[in-house]
Amino acid sequence: MRCVLQPEVLVSALPSVPLVTLDDVLQRHSHDPTRLLQILIDAQEIEGWLPAPSLTRIAAALHIPRARVEGVAGFYSFLYTRPVGRYRVLFSDNITDRMLGNAELLDALCRKLWIEPGKVSEDGLVSVTTTSCTGLCDQGPAMLVNGRAIGQLNHRRINEIAELIRQQRPLDLWPAEYFSIDDNIRRRDALLDLDMPPGAALTAAIARGRDGWLAEMQASNLRGRGGAGFATAVKWASARNAPGAQKVIVCNADEGEPGTFKDRVLLNSFADLVFEGMALAAWAVGASEGFLYLRGEYRYLRPQLEAVLASRRQAGLLGTSILGAPGFDFDIQIHLGAGAYVCGEETALLESLEGKRGTPRIRPPFPVIKGYLGRPTVVNNVETLAKTCLVALEGGEAFAATGTAQSAGTKLLSISGDCAAPGIYEYPFGVPIARILEDCGASDTQAVQVGGASGMCLASYEFQRRIAYEDVPTAGAFMIFDGTRDLFDVARAFVHFFAHESCGFCTPCRVGTALLKGFMDKLADGHGAKADLTDIDWLDRLLKNASHCGLGSAAPNPVIDTLQKFRPAYERRLVSLDFEPAFDLDAALAEARQLTARDDPGAHLKTHEEEEK
């Protein structure tokens, strides 16, 4: 059967969004400049990118300088000020995707579509490139097509996707199983076993009164699950005692740490617990407004999250006088991120919530004193908020009795990499690394990266260490590397990640991550010398000491750990014991070879390796 494609059909390659105009978008957001990021995200739906005249119109409509709009549009990876394909394919590029062969699949797709990675096809149909970890490490390699996630990529699937794109089939008509994302929950404990009717925790907390509820939280010793481990009750009490009305609760669902995906599962299947946790925080703090800051990569979860919010409003669990408690008015709205890891840092997140570039603020003042729009603001991780339901239901002391002395309760781990059963594992704090490796079916394990790119790389002699704030703290990522993996490649992937995600505000992080990337590439290209390791050491220290925020100070972690524990992986790449230039004469001729369509031996200069042979 032949089918003539109408222009409307072409446009609907975008996810099923009704055709709207820029005025509609501006109207929807009440011409509010603090919603600039949300406006840009929605405005981009119109043409798939943000042409310069659109930015001018948005600036005029919001009465803000155009340069500010351009500044924000240029900050986020998922906002485009140059045309992209109508099908925008982004391969997740975490180390776990790489281990599962994402590079080969990307090449295959590009070959089938006759395009170069990172460039738009001549007809504007498709563009293919990479993006930072999309949080599907347990079911990779993964990609996002126009914001919708597809996991378990293989050559068969890539062939089918190439065909669907060539046929310009709207995404809604692609096989539904492509878009089915698994929770892969492998081990349940207190939280994942909880079967709580919506409102039960709130009822219990309201019955205790605001003070009584905060006292329970204090007794629970619950600490932030985002990695830093700050006492949740202390944060809540500070915000509650801070001067200023209209306090704010923010749920940090900007789960960007490579290898972490537990918040995705909580939002997918336990959203009621998360929203209930936000209301519990609001009850303790006296907040009236809540935001869920959802990372752009999880945008596909938004419709179902909105549905949960709607049913909670229906049930009187959000809105005015929640559960009949006078003065307990609280509602939640969802704000989208647009591809910026740094927005997981709480002050950068607040800037982003205010519609600005995600640049971390100077602290103090801390968000609990001056946060969103200068108001006292609590920013909590998704898992932290969900856990407060347990405290409300079972009491603070019962919660504090689990886990270890300094780490009460359980921790969700996102396990990926070389193991038989990747997925979500919930353990009481204090579980040894070795036990986790056994449970997930890992063998011949060389190293484990705990806490994501910014976390720790543990070698086999450390597998008796335990997951706990006092030993191995983690936001939840747990990536396993067996004996066949090269830890230098792992560190290099993370260094590339940080260089890509640096916001560029401070000198050490902006330049330092780029320099570090250059050194790692130099080693990978076989031009390394001992002097480079000295420079890497020095850069590591400066990044750690001088950076403005946690991104910069964590950026050298993967290199520091692997240099210390897997030094041979670096040393075998060195060609000289003193100095070796990074400049590669043969590589510099690549453009000339491309122009002349030559790649024969005569078009190459002799390289080191050949000389040695």
Place this chain on the structure above:
Amino acid sequence: MTKQFLLDGQPVPFEDGQTILEAARIAGHYIPSLCWHKDFAPHGSCKLCIVKAAGRHVSACATPAKEGWEVESNSPEMNGERRGLLQMLFVEGNHFCPSCEKSGNCELQALGYEYEMLTSRFRHFYPDRPVDASHPDVLLDFNRCIFCELCVRASRDVDGKSVFALTGRGIDKHLVVNAESGRLADTDFAKDDLAANICPVGVILHKREGFAVPIGERTYDNATIRSKKLKESSS
């Protein structure tokens, strides 16, 4: 009794709310800076004012002084880090001092001398940053931008024009002007704006004023940036 902290072993008095950098300079101790300006709120991006306070690295420009603190600033370690930061600023842009109109008046160059930066140490990035010569009175040479945002802040907070903003991210961050064309000529920028006269390096240059003062007789040719800045703070 006035409060005080110790800077490299020397007592420095301060008033509540004063930052380490402000108090130090008033007391006659130089802590270097590029993005800090006495008329603006601390920015904290260049990190040249990095000091060790009570064992922790902090930006002196953004950290309120605390009674009894021991602050390390003028030490081989801290100055080594500063030299490294200067080298980073030099390699990420395109800085050719001998041919730069700002030579001798440039704070980046002056700090390079002050901290004995003898080489650029790292690989140069050689970014492609086209010059904007569209404006009748002012030339923008983005090659020298160090992202201190003083022009951004001056134009927004004092001139009320918001001519400048930063866009991009990470090493691709760059300055843009408030016009769809991207040209300074299409903004309401004027050569008497504070923003036109605040750049610590050679990005924002006035046309037809080149080399009015010969090289060799300029601000930092005659005196070190250390002594100049301390003089400003004491006046």
